[in-house]
Amino acid sequence: MLPSDCYEQIQAMADANQVSAAWVIRHAVLRLLREQTGQLSLPLVGEDR
Numbered sequence: 001m002l003p004s005d006c007y008e009q010i011q012a013m014a015d016a017n018q019v020s021a022a023w024v025i026r027h028a029v030l031r032l033l034r035e036q037t038g039q040l041s042l043p044l045v046g047e048d049r
Contacts (some may be wrong), residue, residue, distance in 0.1 A: 010024050
C-alpha cells in the first residue's frame with residue numbers, strides 16, 4: 001500500500017492527464033523495468049521499503 005501523500009500525487013497526475021491512477025502506476029513500473037534491464041541491483045538503497 002502506498003502512503004496517502006504518494007497516492008494523492010499519483011491521483012493528481014492521473015487527473016491532469018485524464019488517465020487512471022492504475023495507469024500512472026503501471027507506466028512507472030514499466031519505465032523502471034525498462035531502465036533497469038540487465039541490472040540485478042536496483043538504485044533503492046536508503047529508501048523506504
